[in-house]
Amino acid sequence: xxxxxxxxxxxxxxxxxxxxxxxxxxxxxxxxxxxxxxxxxxxxxxxxxxxxxxxxxxxxxxxxxxxxxxxxxxxxxxxxxxxxxxxxxxxxxxxxxxxxxxxxxxxxxxxxxxxxxxxxxxxxxxxxxxxxxxxxxxxxxxxxxxxxxxxxxxxxxxxxxxxxxxxxxxxxxxxxxxxxxxxxxxxxxxxxxxxxxxxxxxxxxxxxxxxxxxxxxxxxxxxxxxxxxxxxxxxxxxxxxxxxxxxxxxxxxxxxxxxxxxxxxxxxxxxxxxxxxxxxxxxxxxxxxxxxxxxxxxxxxxxxxxxxxxxxxxxxxxxxxxxxxxxxxxxxxxxxxxx
Amino acid sequence: xxxxxxxxxxxxxxxxxxxxxxxxxxxxxxxxxxxxxxxxxxxxxxxxxxxxxxxxxxxxxxxxxxxxxxxxxxxxxxxxxxxxxxxxxxxxxxxxxxxxxxxxxxxxxxxxxxxxxxxxxxxxxxxxxxxxxxxxxxxxxxxxxxxxxxxxxxxxxxxxxxxxxxxxxxxxxxxxxxxxxxxxxxxxxxxxxxxxxxxxxxxxxxxxxxxxxxxxxxxxxxxxxxxxxxxxxxxxxxxxxxxxxxxxxxxxxxxxxxxxxxxxxxxxxxxxxxxxxxxxxxxxxxxxxxxxxxxxxxxxxxxxxxxxxxxxxxxxxxxxxxxxx
Numbered sequence: 169x170x171x172x173x174x175x176x177x178x179x180x181x182x183x184x185x186x187x188x189x190x191x192x193x194x195x196x197x198x199x200x201x202x203x204x205x206x207x208x209x210x211x212x213x214x215x216x217x218x219x220x221x222x223x224x225x226x227x228x229x230x231x232x233x234x235x236x237x238x239x240x241x242x243x244x245x246x247x248x249x250x251x252x253x254x255x256x257x258x259x260x261x262x263x264x265x266x267x268x269x270x271x272x273x274x275x276x277x278x279x280x281x282x283x284x285x286x287x288x289x290x291x292x293x294x295x296x297x298x299x300x301x302x303x304x305x306x307x308x309x310x311x312x313x314x315x316x317x318x319x320x321x322x323x324x325x326x327x328x329x330x331x332x333x334x335x336x337x338x339x340x341x342x343x344x345x346x347x348x349x350x351x352x353x354x355x356x357x358x359x360x361x362x363x364x365x366x367x368x369x370x371x372x373x374x375x376x377x378x379x380x381x382x383x384x385x386x387x388x389x390x391x392x393x394x395x396x397x398x399x400x401x402x403x404x405x406x407x408x409x410x411x412x413x414x415x416x417x418x419x420x421x422x423x424x425x426x427x428x429x430x431x432x433x434x435x436x437x438x439x440x441x442x443x444x445x446x447x448x449x450x451x452x453x454x455x456x457x458x459x460x461x462x463x464x465x466x467x468x469x470x471x472x473x474x475x476x477x478x479x480x481x482x483x484x485x486x487x488x489x490x491x492x493x494x495x496x497x498x499x500x501x502x503x504x505x506x507x
Numbered sequence: 508x509x510x511x512x513x514x515x516x517x518x519x520x521x522x523x524x525x526x527x528x529x530x531x532x533x534x535x536x537x538x539x540x541x542x543x544x545x546x547x548x549x550x551x552x553x554x555x556x557x558x559x560x561x562x563x564x565x566x567x568x569x570x571x572x573x574x575x576x577x578x579x580x581x582x583x584x585x586x587x588x589x590x591x592x593x594x595x596x597x598x599x600x601x602x603x604x605x606x607x608x609x610x611x612x613x614x615x616x617x618x619x620x621x622x623x624x625x626x627x628x629x630x631x632x633x634x635x636x637x638x639x640x641x642x643x644x645x646x647x648x649x650x651x652x653x654x655x656x657x658x659x660x661x662x663x664x665x666x667x668x669x670x671x672x673x674x675x676x677x678x679x680x681x682x683x684x685x686x687x688x689x690x691x692x693x694x695x696x697x698x699x700x701x702x703x704x705x706x707x708x709x710x711x712x713x714x715x716x717x718x719x720x721x722x723x724x725x726x727x728x729x730x731x732x733x734x735x736x737x738x739x740x741x742x743x744x745x746x747x748x749x750x751x752x753x754x755x756x757x758x759x760x761x762x763x764x765x766x767x768x769x770x771x772x773x774x775x776x777x778x779x780x781x782x783x784x785x786x787x788x789x790x791x792x793x794x795x796x797x798x799x800x801x802x803x804x805x806x807x808x809x810x811x812x813x814x815x816x817x818x819x820x821x822x823x824x825x826x827x828x829x830x831x832x
Contacts, residue, residue, distance in 0.1 A: 240581070274614035283613040290580060291613065295600050301570045302605065305577020305585075312533065312559065313582060332600075335567035339574065342565065496615035497650055499673035505649075506749040506783075507701060 177392035191391040194229030221249035223421035226446040230394025245280035247292030256284040258478035270485035297332030307347035326357030328371035346405035372415035388416030515685040517659035518548035521666035536588025568598035579621040592627040607650025630683030635805035640769035653746040655679040657721035659689040664698030681718040701748030709739035727823035762793035772803040794830035
């Protein structure tokens with residue numbers, strides 16, 4: 169099977185102003201949130217670790233705009249972006265990062281485990297590969313229930329070398345599940361380049377044919393491309409056409425996590441990818457296509473105001489009560505294991 | 508009316524009872540549908556419920572449990588078979604890291620009403636990679652309920668309870684028990700998780716056992732009777748929730764405790780029972796708290812060796828005699 173490469177949207181989106189404003193709002197909000205998360209980590213307010221999507225916003229944005237409200241998102245520990253892109257309130261996400269009772273998981277999840285079922289954000293999974301089979305399960309359930317829902321599963325390039333990736337793709341195809349697998353290939357697993365440890369050039373796309381899937385590589389830094397690709401794959405899944413595997417090429421602006429300055433990456437590579445920054449580039453495109461700059465400025469101002477408000481709310485929120493640590497092990501609300 | 512059926516047929520009957528009752532119950536696993544299971548414990552289910560609800564999977568344990576987990580999160584009540592409990596190690600991330608922690612980490616946003624059924628334990632000369640008794644692995648993970656029936660009636664009642672339970676349950680079927688028979692009443696059977704059963708009353712020593720160790724403990728109690736020792740046998744039935752009350756009340760009367768477990772010595776579930784009884788019943792005790800276990804070795808294949816190392820009736824008898832010295 170040949171590889172489909174998509175580096176520009178094939179549809180003329182210049183007339184779809186609301187969609188594109190939605191995409192711009194998404195990338196700007198995620199960018200503003202992630203920059204704030206970084207700052208709060210440096211201030212010691214975000215504890216543990218955090219994995220940012222700076223530079224990779226367009227992928228979550230494209231899918232966030234293309235998904236139906238009741239579709240399911242499964243993402244990784246680098247999941248602030250995907251969780252926000254489903255409409256999860258920033259205050260709840262920020263509260264979770266700060267370990268506060270106001271967090272979406274009451275402070276029990278943290279940066280790596282954001283979940284907001286109400287918004288279709290079905291969890292951020294911190295074990296590489298774990299959530300691909302789980303996304304299949306949600307898709308299987310949707311298929312059985314005839315609900316028309318689609319599960320979208322985001323993961324990194326490093327995931328393509330773990331067994332669960334292969335088990336999940338095979339079962340998704342065999343059961344013709346309404347699931348979209350999205351590999352965010354940012355060229356590095358953690359510290360090691362994916363190309364140094366992978367048998368094929370394109371870690372996801374080159375494996376697609378083994379599972380009877382189309383090999384698709386797209387520009388993950390282009391919101392228009394991501395929206396179009398997402399719309400196509402989701403429609404295919406919703407109409408019974410089965411799973412898709414999309415490899416979105418992108419780049420993280422920083423290291424793998426807060427402990428990593430990312431110094432293993434060549435300067436010229438970093439510089440080249442910074443010229444492909446999705447946020448300013450998309451802004452320039454929208455202006456070139458005739459969108460009013462004041463509208464974009466309003467979007468930016470609102471995003472920053474939302475991040476400020478979320479930060480203030482999280483800072484002001486109390487920590488979880490100690491008793492809460494004993495809650496919700498079981499469905500009865502408690503943690504008792506004996507009588 | 509009651510009927511004599513095998514432990515194997517009880518599995519199929521229990522599953523059928525729940526598949527019939529609740530359309531959200533689905534059953535998946537390797538060779539479970541068309542082949543009726545490698546132990547033939549799921550025969551006839553495909554014919555009655557069709558390929559959408561009783562579904563064969565590839566040999567992909569992570570894919571199986573992932574499917575069960577994702578489906579349980581979104582409205583189904585899946586039952587997933589992991590053919591041998593040894594294979595839980597191939598999907599341990601799902602068993603130990605994903606499934607039990609998700610409700611907690613999401614602070615109750617997600618429910619996982621799912622059952623992992625698996626054939627556990629030794630006795631069939633399969634060697635160290637298909638004979639492990641690993642119920643203690645599951646017991647050590649907060650967020651998993653752990654069930655291990657010893658007889659056909661309990662297979663049905665506890666399987667029904669596990670399927671109806673809103674939390675994830677690992678359901679260990681002891682594979683050497685599959686051909687054993689027991690009386691099963693007609694009609695629906697539904698039990699409660701976390702309730703032990705005193706299968707034989709006694710005065711001098713409490714013997715706590717699980718799954719295939721229960722018939723051995725009963726046989727030992729009968730032998731002990733002939734030696735003038737009255738042994739009470741408790742079938743725990745579940746490790747989580749753990750019915751400590753039944754055990755503690757019994758030990759308060761008998762003053763002596765022997766646990767009989769199939770898992771290897773270190774960190775077996777008997778150690779937990781002994782620890783609880785030691786802490787909470789110490790002043791009632793008249794003898795050392797004693798565990799009968801498989802030695803801390805991988806289980807050998809040869810029948811002569813396997814029979815030597817799994818807890819036997821004679822080892823249980825000896826242990827009971829010793830605590831009464």
